[in-house]
Amino acid sequence: MLNAIEISPKIWWVGGIDWNERSFHGYTTEQGITYNAYLIMDETVTLIDTAKATFTDEFVQRISQIVDPAKIELVVTNHVEMDHSGSLPKIHELAPNARIVASAPAGVNEIRAHYGIEVEGVKTGDSISIGARTLHFVQTPMVHWPDNMVTWCPEDGILFSNDAFGQHYATTKRFDDECDLCEVMKQAKKYYANIVWPYGAQVQKAMAALGGLDIKMIAPSHGVIWRSHIAEILEKYQAWSTYQTEEKAVVVFDSMWHSTEAMAREITDAFIREGVPAKLIDVKHTHISDIMLELCDARYVACGSPTLNSNMMPTMASFLTYMRGLSPNNSQRTGIAFGSYGWAPLGPKQVFTEMENMKFQMASPVIAQQWIPSEENLAALQETVVKAIEDARA
Structure with a gap:
């Protein structure tokens, strides 16, 4: 049985680890990739994102260690790109009555186009109570697809940031302070330079929308979770998204x-x-x-x-x-x-x-x-x- 990892009380990482992937959209991923998904065990059992289709079995095994997947009642799809949503059809099959939400209208349309599944649209300012927690949604279009959004859980101080702040970095360690910070920062920079760089203006808008949040953890869809070096990665994103240069x-x-x-x-x-x-x-x-x-x-x-x-x-x-x-x-x-x-x-x-x-x-x-x-x-x-x-x- 593959292990889920508790990242915060009643919140579990249930993603997949792709040790052998060496290319993503034409750029080299020499450290592999993780497909991060998160399971929240509240009154409403909630899943934040899924995994690449080839990792569906691994993903479902991790969920099953914590709960019967049929008991999932809410699925939040922050991004429809297939490395994030490829396992959504399986979750829809296992939990056919689960409420599925995605950014409106782009996410709703993309899920329909990719999978033929009708889902509910949410926009910036919308929220859903799942019991002790309320999830808040902020659309971040073009960071780096039109449908991108992030999910904020204020009770735990966790920002489920989707592609933002991610790294292509396969590791059994889930947190920034458990890994070589130089390597994590290098992979975060490479990810930004090869995927997010065209969208500096959109990153700036997204960061402005998230300003003032008391963030204790940033949980991206790829790589490790930020908990000890949040200020550093926010500072880097500010510099990269405004195209600041260094004397080199x-x-x-x-x-x-x-x-x-x-x-x-x-x-x-x-x-x-x-x-x-x-x-x-x-x-x-x-x-x-x-x-x-x-x-x-x-x-x-x-x-x-x-x-x-x-x-x-x-x-x-x-x-x-x-x-x-x-x-x-x-x-x-x-x-x-x-x-x-x-x-x-x-x-x-x-x-x-x-x-x-x-x-x-x-x-x-x-x-x-x-x-x-x-x-x-x-x-x-x-x-x-x-x-x-x-x-x-x-």
């Missing part, structure tokens, strides 16, 4: 015969000499989702590619396309586009155009070097970096 640089490149690589290394070293921490990333060896983790709060971003068949390298095109899809606000970031070429500087120019279209504050025109960069060429790169830093700090 990320230099991303691909290279065929090391000329663009030599330029990339020179740019990296120039930042370091100026006291700016810098990370050099070869896109051939680093997944684009891990690059976004590094780029999330970097003030300086340099991207380089040689010319291949009149275009930038496909790896660089893939990275820039992925970044553009995440729609980061780059108005506070300094960009540098560079690269080498043989007979046409089209690759570096395309990189420049992409970065300019993404609203980076470009430090200089495109830096394109024919064939092999000389010492003089590399020295000029140093000057570009110095000026970029001076302009950003002005």
Whole structure:
């Protein structure tokens, strides 16, 4: 029998642990995933969310350790994406008379479209008494689907936050203070950068709606539950959702015969000499989702590619396309586009155009070097970096 875990008196974690998942929507989940669901044993037996369909048996086993699933009377679906709601049809089968609520109208429509189940809609300001507790609902649309909402239980001080504040992090430990905090924060940042980043304005609205709550625990749908480091994760979400940057640089490149690589290394070293921490990333060896983790709060971003068949390298095109899809606000970031070429500087120019279209504050025109960069060429790169830093700090 798989064990449920009591996270607060009469509130149990009954989710699933996906140890082997290594990809989610195109980003790497090297630490696996959890699908968190929560069972509240009150006068009305209540279930907050379900689990991915492939974890239905595990999920139902955990519920059954605490209560016969047929006795569930209320199901709150905070989000209809299938890693959250995939087990909803099974719960509907086991507890056919249970009241199911979801955000109106998006959640109601999505459940109907996915599963053919008719459910009740709730909106911000609505609440349901389940006995000693009253659950309050706050819609958080586009964090990160139109139907997203959170559920607040003031009697326990628990915010069932759905995707917000989550991490893709498989562990038998359920709380932030039981795990390596550096790893938890890293996974929270990677999750934000690759899933939530496009929706900074919506995150700000959601945080404003939740302001003033006496939160003792944040129970997300993925990863560990926050109870000892709530202030820290709220502070990070404030920074990330307002696109604040730190004084650091990320230099991303691909290279065929090391000329663009030599330029990339020179740019990296120039930042370091100026006291700016810098990370050099070869896109051939680093997944684009891990690059976004590094780029999330970097003030300086340099991207380089040689010319291949009149275009930038496909790896660089893939990275820039992925970044553009995440729609980061780059108005506070300094960009540098560079690269080498043989007979046409089209690759570096395309990189420049992409970065300019993404609203980076470009430090200089495109830096394109024919064939092999000389010492003089590399020295000029140093000057570009110095000026970029001076302009950003002005």
